[in-house]
Amino acid sequence: MKHIISMLVENQPGVLARVIGLISGRGYNIDSLNVAPTQDITTSRITMTVPGDDHVLEQVTKQLNKLVDVIKVFDLTEEKYIDRELALVKVCASPKNRSALIELAALFRAENVSVQNKAMIIQMVGTTDAVDNFLELIKPHGIVEVSRTGVIAVGKAEG
Amino acid sequence: MRTGVECLMDGLKKAGVQTIFGLPGGSVLDIFNGLYDAPFKFVLTRHEQGATHMADGYARATGRVGCCLVTSGPGATNTVTGLGTAYMDSIPLVCISGQVPTHMIGNDAFQEADTTGITRPVTKHNYLVRNVDDLPRIIAEAFYIAGTGKPGPVLVDIPKDVQRASTKAHTPDSVSIRGYNPNTEGHPKQIARLAEAINKAKKPLLYVGGGAIAANAAEEVTQLARKAKIPVTTTLLGLGSFPETDQLALRMLGMHGSVTANYATHHCDLLVSIGARFDDRVTGKISEFAAHAKIAHIDIDPTAISKSVPVDIPVVGDVKKVLKVLIPLVESKERTEWLTQIQEWKQKNPFAYDQNGAKLMPQYVIEQIYALTKGDAIIVTEVGQHQMWSAQYYKYTQPRTFISSGGLGTMGFGLPAAIGAQFGCPDRMVVDISGDGSAQMNFQELVVAVEHQVPIKVVILNNGYLGMVRQWQEMFYKKKYSATCLGQSGRGQNEKIKDHPDTPYLPDFVKLAEAHGALGLRAKTRAAVVPMLEKAFAADGPAVVECMVEPEANVFPMVPAGASLTEMIQSMA
Numbered sequence: 243m244k245h246i247i248s249m250l251v252e253n254q255p256g257v258l259a260r261v262i263g264l265i266s267g268r269g270y271n272i273d274s275l276n277v278a279p280t281q282d283i284t285t286s287r288i289t290m291t292v293p294g295d296d297h298v299l300e301q302v303t304k305q306l307n308k309l310v311d312v313i314k315v316f317d318l319t320e321e322k323y324i325d326r327e328l329a330l331v332k333v334c335a336s337p338k339n340r341s342a343l344i345e346l347a348a349l350f351r352a353e354n355v356s357v358q359n360k361a362m363i364i365q366m367v368g369t370t371d372a373v374d375n376f377l378e379l380i381k382p383h384g385i386v387e388v389s390r391t392g393v394i395a396v397g398k399a400e401g
Numbered sequence: 402m403r404t405g406v407e408c409l410m411d412g413l414k415k416a417g418v419q420t421i422f423g424l425p426g427g428s429v430l431d432i433f434n435g436l437y438d439a440p441f442k443f444v445l446t447r448h449e450q451g452a453t454h455m456a457d458g459y460a461r462a463t464g465r466v467g468c469c470l471v472t473s474g475p476g477a478t479n480t481v482t483g484l485g486t487a488y489m490d491s492i493p494l495v496c497i498s499g500q501v502p503t504h505m506i507g508n509d510a511f512q513e514a515d516t517t518g519i520t521r522p523v524t525k526h527n528y529l530v531r532n533v534d535d536l537p538r539i540i541a542e543a544f545y546i547a548g549t550g551k552p553g554p555v556l557v558d559i560p561k562d563v564q565r566a567s568t569k570a571h572t573p574d575s576v577s578i579r580g581y582n583p584n585t586e587g588h589p590k591q592i593a594r595l596a597e598a599i600n601k602a603k604k605p606l607l608y609v610g611g612g613a614i615a616a617n618a619a620e621e622v623t624q625l626a627r628k629a630k631i632p633v634t635t636t637l638l639g640l641g642s643f644p645e646t647d648q649l650a651l652r653m654l655g656m657h658g659s660v661t662a663n664y665a666t667h668h669c670d671l672l673v674s675i676g677a678r679f680d681d682r683v684t685g686k687i688s689e690f691a692a693h694a695k696i697a698h699i700d701i702d703p704t705a706i707s708k709s710v711p712v713d714i715p716v717v718g719d720v721k722k723v724l725k726v727l728i729p730l731v732e733s734k735e736r737t738e739w740l741t742q743i744q745e746w747k748q749k750n751p752f753a754y755d756q757n758g759a760k761l762m763p764q765y766v767i768e769q770i771y772a773l774t775k776g777d778a779i780i781v782t783e784v785g786q787h788q789m790w791s792a793q794y795y796k797y798t799q800p801r802t803f804i805s806s807g808g809l810g811t812m813g814f815g816l817p818a819a820i821g822a823q824f825g826c827p828d829r830m831v832v833d834i835s836g837d838g839s840a841q842m843n844f845q846e847l848v849v850a851v852e853h854q855v856p857i858k859v860v861i862l863n864n865g866y867l868g869m870v871r872q873w874q875e876m877f878y879k880k881k882y883s884a885t886c887l888g889q890s891g892r893g894q895n896e897k898i899k900d901h902p903d904t905p906y907l908p909d910f911v912k913l914a915e916a917h918g919a920l921g922l923r924a925k926t927r928a929a930v931v932p933m934l935e936k937a938f939a940a941d942g943p944a945v946v947e948c949m950v951e952p953e954a955n956v957f958p959m960v961p962a963g964a965s966l967t968e969m970i971q972s973m974a
Binding site: 260 | 522529546580702703708
């Protein structure tokens with residue numbers, strides 16, 4: 243099972259290396275990873291999806307909690323949360339299939355953010371499943387490049 | 402305004418540092434210049450690995466945070482094994498390393514290494530100081546992190562320009578780190594559950610590890626055991642947390658543990674781990690470890706709980722604090738049936754070896770060290786057969802009297818660690834028990850003992866082999882002694898070392914000791930052991946006693962790797 247781990251860390255050089263080093267050094271895997279500062283400039287949020295059973299994940303979260311630069315660790319999978327991913331998809335687009343692509347994008351509430359002679363760039367936001375689904379449908383048009391943010395998530399608990 | 406070096410000296414002073422072990426170099430010249438007039442005892446080691454092990458031995462013997470100081474590049478990389486050793490055994494030490502100037506970092510400068518990158522997996526935490534304003538805070542934090550919670554090594558990497566820069570910042574009086582708040586108070590409900598389990602248990606067993614010694618909780622362990630009449634087995638690092646001369650002591654458990662300890666672990670109905678982490682050398686086959694028991698675990702480290710063995714009653718907290726709350730809650734019990742069973746096992750299965758008087762058995766040497774020191778010495782070991790015999794044939798009655806690399810299993814640890822222990826405890830007898838394999842790693846540090854007239858005694862059980870590996874080859878690899886023979890005598894005719902006499906002195910440790918300025922002695926027979934040990938122990942300075950022991954003696958009992966604790970091999974027959 244996949245778990246979404248969200249952690250608040252010190253916004254300092256080397257912190258990401260510590261987190262990644264711990265995960266790889268103990269033989270765990272990461273499916274996706276996202277890092278960015280929070281509203282407080284001294285902290286960053288790292289969101290990652292980690293596969294494994296509950297026992298493995300309990301060890302991962304406890305080990306991460308032990309790192310001095312890690313302030314808080316949440317396994318969001320244990321609560322209600324909202325998760326999203328953003329993908330920028332560069333897809334082959336000629337005047338012939340452009341309208342079909344626009345139609346498809348509209349179905350997913352994806353936005354076309356750049357139109358060129360032979361390609362379009364579409365911005366797709368959704369859950370991992372929705373993004374996967376969108377990419378599957380768009381594939382026959384010829385995907386040139388995809389860049390995904392990986393999952394970001396926020397717990398729904400108030401306060 | 403103060404320079405980085407002045408801030409460092411102030412920080413070390415405020416942290417209570419008295420002794421620093423280390424070696425200078427280009428990027429720490431300014432720090433050494435500052436040390437010249439500073440009130441610390443500086444011990445110049447001959448290798449940086451020696452410096453880390455000395456700081457480690459100092460910490461283990463005294464309970465204080467050890468401190469070492471090295472230069473950038475090779476100086477720092479040489480500390481990796483020492484840091485790893487301390488990390489695996491949760492030993493508090495702070496390592497200060499020099500670094501190339503900040504503007505050179507990343508340029509492959511002379512003696513540059515990514516020290517924080519390299520040491521990240523072997524330290525509890527580490528710092529690269531980029532700004533001198535942060536230095537006083539970082540030094541205070543480093544000592545705080547090293548010595549609190551689950552202790553461990555912390556490295557502080559200080560670039561040369563930061564050492565020379567000036568700042569108005571000063572050493573803080575207290576430390577507060579938002580991401581670091583070790584939980585020391587055990588949960589009262591969990592402690593109550595544990596007390597209830599102990600009171601209900603018919604066949605309880607205490608399984609005590611290095612955490613009890615780190616927490617200075619030997620007294621509480623002893624109180625608990627005696628009050629509730631619970632037998633005690635310890636791990637290698639837990640030796641000394643409970644007097645092994647006590648009726649309730651079952652000695653060490655695990656791969657080379659006592660038969661009684663392993664039987665008791667198998668048959669108990671409640672196993673209470675006190676600062677022990679269910680290491681694979683202790684548990685053997687996990688699924689059969691204490692299979693009939695409810696398992697309780699007191700540990701300051703939440704990640705240690707249920708890591709390998711599922712725990713029924715976890716108590717996260719400082720062992721000493723938890724035991725202080727627990728002891729009044731447990732009832733005094735007789736447990737006659739269980740204790741009778743244990744006495745029976747004990748009588749039937751003492752540690753035993755070949756008593757043929759013609760042979761110089763290694764175990765005999767340890768017994769004589771025990772007799773001559775009256776069990777009152779600080780015993781330090783290297784890693785291998787001699788380490789296990791030192792655990793089996795010497796009875797430890799006080800904490801911090803058995804010092805050994807348990808987790809990482811670092812050969813070459815003992816001699817420098819013994820020197821560090823002796824610096825920390827100048828009034829104690831410190832004996833490093835070694836093998837001829839381990840003795841050849843870090844022997845250079847003997848010069849430090851001579852230079853400072855630190856009277857450590859090194860007893861080398863010379864069997865001409867890397868004995869523990871040879872034992873495994875004998876037992877599990879059809880006696881193919883691949884690359885384990887160190888001397889001349891164990892080699893086949895066509896494998897003899899050319900132009901070397903057929904004596905086992907390879908090297909000649911007596912000459913080696915003398916070359917370093919220490920007393921060198923050799924016992925070739927059983928009868929010579931006691932006189933040589935007496936001579937060495939009576940000497941004012943450091944001494945080395947080489948004992949030419951039976952080459953193919955084995956450590957028994959032995960639980961083969963991955964087998965259940967009840968499957969002990971007791972002899973080669």
